[in-house]
Amino acid sequence: MTTQNFRIPLVDFSAYLKGTEAEKKACVAQIMGGFTTSGFLYLQNSGLSPTEVYKWSEQFFKLPLQEKKKHPNDNSAANRGYSGMGLEKTTNVDIDGGAEAVEKLRAMLPDLKESLEIGSDEGSRYPKKPWKNHYPEEALPGFGEGMTKFYAQCDDLHHQLLCAIAEGLKLPKDYFKEYVTEGDHVLRLLHYPSIPKAVLEKEGAVRAGSHTDYGTVTLLFQDGSGGLQVRTPEGEWWDVEPVEGAIVINAGDMLQIWTNDVIKSTHHRVVSPPNAVTQEDGNYSARYSIAYFAHPDHGRIINAIENCVTKTRPNKYGPVKPGEWMVKRLTATY
Ligand SMILES: O=C(O)CCC(=O)C(=O)O
Numbered sequence: 001m002t003t004q005n006f007r008i009p010l011v012d013f014s015a016y017l018k019g020t021e022a023e024k025k026a027c028v029a030q031i032m033g034g035f036t037t038s039g040f041l042y043l044q045n046s047g048l049s050p051t052e053v054y055k056w057s058e059q060f061f062k063l064p065l066q067e068k069k070k071h072p073n074d075n076s077a078a079n080r081g082y083s084g085m086g087l088e089k090t091t092n093v094d095i096d097g098g099a100e101a102v103e104k105l106r107a108m109l110p111d112l113k114e115s116l117e118i119g120s121d122e123g124s125r126y127p128k129k130p131w132k133n134h135y136p137e138e139a140l141p142g143f144g145e146g147m148t149k150f151y152a153q154c155d156d157l158h159h160q161l162l163c164a165i166a167e168g169l170k171l172p173k174d175y176f177k178e179y180v181t182e183g184d185h186v187l188r189l190l191h192y193p194s195i196p197k198a199v200l201e202k203e204g205a206v207r208a209g210s211h212t213d214y215g216t217v218t219l220l221f222q223d224g225s226g227g228l229q230v231r232t233p234e235g236e237w238w239d240v241e242p243v244e245g246a247i248v249i250n251a252g253d254m255l256q257i258w259t260n261d262v263i264k265s266t267h268h269r270v271v272s273p274p275n276a277v278t279q280e281d282g283n284y285s286a287r288y289s290i291a292y293f294a295h296p297d298h299g300r301i302i303n304a305i306e307n308c309v310t311k312t313r314p315n316k317y318g319p320v321k322p323g324e325w326m327v328k329r330l331t332a333t334y
């Protein structure tokens with residue numbers, strides 16, 4: 001593949017949800033076009049709105065640091081709670097170099113962001129887990145309820161996307177369904193604080209370092225700030241400009257492993273926004289995003305799908321346990 005056929009299609013998902021058979025088929029082809037080239041697409045008319053969650057997110061990050069620190073994300077297996085500025089270093093150097101390589105990178109180029117990770121809550125939909133979410137209910141009553149609702153809505157969209165992907169791979173529509181029942185997904189609220197222009201324009205400075213995501217797909221809601229970039233096969237950085245009302249969807253490592261590289265889990269990062277207007281004080285304004293990392297059930301085994309393995313495309317990855325993959329990568333990057 002070359003940069004020439006690299007694309008991030010703008011997909012009207014209502015064609016898949018409510019269209020005729022022909023419209024559905026065309027929509028599936030568009031989705032696969034994105035996932036098999038750039039690994040990214042924009043999704044419109046998904047029925048999902050992040051407006052309420054953005055409001056909660058702004059309120060959460062405005063809380064005093066000592067309040068936020070009452071809810072630390074200090075356990076990679078749980079992956080729930082607050083991470084302060086520069087704590088996580090999103091990168092892939094862990095895969096080859098391990099935690100030590102990440103540590104070196106973090107010292108040089110810390111990520112300029114803070115985040116709150118949220119997992120599934122025990123209830124009618126998901127089983128009990130050994131960990132609980134850190135909801136700042138005292139400071140923000142209703143926060144937990146809002147997150148639980150949005151988490152499930154994102155999961156519904158995840159299921160619909162997996163059906164479309166299965167169809168695109170010529171598999172039964174519910175092929176993936178049995179692998180995604182336990183709610184091992186992560187909802188992450190992200191805040192990239194306002195920052196002096198000079199800091200972000202320093203050589204190598206990033207709001208979030210280059211990395212791939214770990215799961216099936218990521219649903220990414222970004223505000224109008226810009227700065228998200230995806231890496232082309234030639235190693236150039238391609239702007240994923242914000243499109244109002246559209247969700248950015250990208251494939252993660254698990255889909256790449258499952259499909260033996262037919263679907264791409266592409267490197268992406270967040271840098272200084274290309275069209276940003278600086279504030280009067282010379283700062284870039286704050287950026288908010290919300291990411292939903294959908295994951296297969298952590299205890300399952302993922303192996304290459306049969307029709308993605310051919311003589312010319314031999315099985316590249318061994319069997320992988322999603323939970324082990326994620327903990328290994330999170331342990332190194334935090
Ligand atoms: O904030 C963004 O736009 C991207 C964040 C991201 O890629 C991640 O958290 O994995």
Ligand SMILES: [Fe+2]
Pocket residue numbers: 211212213218268
């Ligand atoms: Fe990411």
